[in-house]
Amino acid sequence: MADKTEHQQKKLTANVRAGGCAAKLGAAELAKILAHLPQKSPPELLAGIGNFEDAAVYKISDDIAIVQTIDFFPPVVDDPYLFGQIAATNALSDVYAMGGRPVIALNVLCFPTCDFDEQVLADILKGGSDQVEKAGAVIAGGHSIQLGEPVYGLAVTGLVKPAELLTNGGAKPFDKLILTKPLGAGIALLALKAEMLADSSRTALLNNLTQLNSTALDCGKKFDVHALTDVTGFGLAGHLHEMAKGSGLKCRISVDAIKTLPDVIELAQQGFVPAGAYGNRDSYKDSIAYLNKVELEMEDLIFDPQTSGGLLFSVKAEHADALLDELLGNGLGACLIGEMLEVDTNETRGLVEVSSG
Amino acid sequence: MERQIDLRGLTCPEPVLRTKKLLDDKSIIKVEALVESEVNVKNLARLARSQKVSMSCSNEGDFYRVVLTRAETEPLNALEELAIREAQKETNKQRVGTIVFISKDTLGEGDRDFSVSLLNVFLQTMFDAGHRPRAILMANSGVKLMDPGGSTLPVLSNFAEAGCEVLACGLCVEFYGLKGKVPADQITNMFSICEYLMNADRVITA
Structure with a gap:
């Protein structure tokens, strides 16, 4: 199967073992690995690696903090535009999950240009950029490399007033x-x-x-x-x-x-x-x-x-x-x-x- | 008709999808599938349950052999029950938690009376401190703790009421002449004891 030369366009999800958030490392596995990393928490860091937060939050002043997050994964659907949209929606979500608003986003892309047309790549990026625009933010750059399996996502920067920051920590009894x-x-x-x-x-x-x-x-x-x-x-x-x-x-x-x-x-x-x-x-x-x-x-x-x-x-x-x-x-x-x-x-x-x- | 299918090397959801397609053909009464991962086995177990076919699985080293059998002559509810039991077994396995395993009627070795009462103190302290192990398993002379005339039965009953499974080895109960004195639903066998211990997150021995 694999040695047959395929001139036909490959399906975007063809080689994907786990797409989307299913591709994530397991929580238990991750916790074990992260435990070996030094953890520093300067007072400006309002949310960091500690509590499995959705994004990092860094206080600039009493009025404003930046929300920083990155998320990317292999294709979950074969339609490249749709994949771009889904990956971007997913990445932007982490900013909302902290109570923030996205302002700028950077594309993160791995792509095997030998296996797919350039149009596929263009469509993925278009899907991502359309969602970013809908979110009221802009794509301000990115980074791309050649890799065997396509991967796409965003690094997103958002803003939040420190007083309006919402973490996964503040729940109260009977909420x-x-x-x-x-x-x-x-x-x-x-x-x-x-x-x-x-x-x-x-x-x-x-x-x-x-x-x-x-x-x-x-x-x-x-x-x-x-x-x-x-x-x-x-x-x-x-x-x-x-x-x-x-x-x-x-x-x-x-x-x-x-x-x-x-x-x-x-x-x-x-x-x-x-x-x-x-x-x-x-x-x-x-x-x-x-x-x-x-x-x-x-x-x-x-x-x-x-x-x-x-x-x-x-x-x-x-x-x-x-x-x-x-x-x-x-x-x-x-x-x-x-x-x-x-x-x-x-x-x-x-x-x-x-x-x- | 019986079918064999080698699903090794295929990524999810292909193994379950291809097996489902075979089972959708009602003329096929038995499917033997070779799969690579435990995830495949678990998905096939769900498929078997939903299609009301029985399933057995053996680990063949680096792959699993799953046999799905449609037993048309057997009543469906029996099969359903079997599948549910399988599923429950799996759920139980996932959250066995802490098991206390007591294989003698004393805590440690020493003065006999002292060691017997020390075991009682140990269990009482565990209960009072709020610990609720998933199960307390007793074997060998440990089953004597279930003696209705003994001093340990009250604390064991407290554990049982709190939802812990308090179980004694049947063979041992018989050997120590406690048959009839230990309630039937608190008697277990070596197979279950092994399953508990092998799947436990933590085993405390006393």
Whole structure:
């Protein structure tokens, strides 16, 4: 198969083992590696490597801080323009997840020019630049190298007022948890690769992946949001754990309240579960406490790595319904999935309580 | 009809997709698939469950041999149950947590009465300090802790009420003449004990 000379254009995802956020290193693996690196925290560094934050935040003055993030991955779809859009949406999201606004972005690109037309490259970059423009930011440069497998993403710089900075740490007891996008992108992308996805489900998936989290953040800013993150590679379970741990609390969610992309439950039941979901399950196995019987496919969904996932708000309980209405009113597939609660001990296991029914 | 398929070297989702296509053909009653990774096996287990076929898997060194069998004569609910049990076993495996393994009725060696009461103190302290291991497993003379007349039963009952599995080796219960005194649902076998210990995150021995 491999030795056959192919004059035909290769599929963009042809050699990709794990696309999108499923390509991420496992959380457990990463923590082990990072532990060997020296960690310094100058006082200006408002968010750094410590709590698995979405982006680094550096205070310039009392009025302004920069939000810095980078995100890139191999193709998740064969359409280059769409891949560019998805990768950019995903990278920009980390700035929103800190409560910030993106201002400039740099392209990060690896590309095998022998395997693909230049047009493919142009389309990827166009997709990225269109999303950056939609976000109200500009592409200000980038870096590209020749590599066997295409990889694309952005390094994004955003701005935030230090007083408006939202980390995954500030949640308060009895806050409600609101997720702004339906779950299941990892499963659906796998099914897309297998050509198992119906047209309508495919459209729903692609709309989901290219939906900027800017609208969701705008909605959130109108209410008392105490903590914020975006749900990406570590899956809902992983990001909930980081939020609970960072806030010194636990959380309790009901899988029945979770909105999912079309067909993903059936697909998970049939075994279209990405390797990243098993990796997350393994990394966060001690973090989850099942309060009652949760169906296997719903377990798979909470561990499913999300590419360009939604924001996860921990919002003051009294504001939860209004925020949810605001999000739904703006056409977002938001759902209220649970709440934050106090912990009785300093136990860091089982911080994510999951129930059904 | 039986089919064999070598799915090694294929990236996800190809292995599960190709197996599904075979199972969609109802004339095929048995599929033997060779796959490379554990992820493939787990995905095939989900497929088997959803298609209500039974599955067995053997590790052949650097690959796995997965056999999926459609048993049309057997009632479906039995198969479903089997698949659920498989799935539960997998879930259990993932979060076994801490196991306390007690293989004698004393804590350490020394004065017999003192060592017996020390074990009681050990368990009581563990309980009072709020530790809730996933299971407390007893073997050999350790099963004597389950003696209704003994002083350790109350603390073990506390653990059981708190949701810990408190289990005694059946062979040992019989050997020490405690059969009938230990509730049937707290009797286990060496296979389960092995599974617990091999899959535990942490084993505390006493």
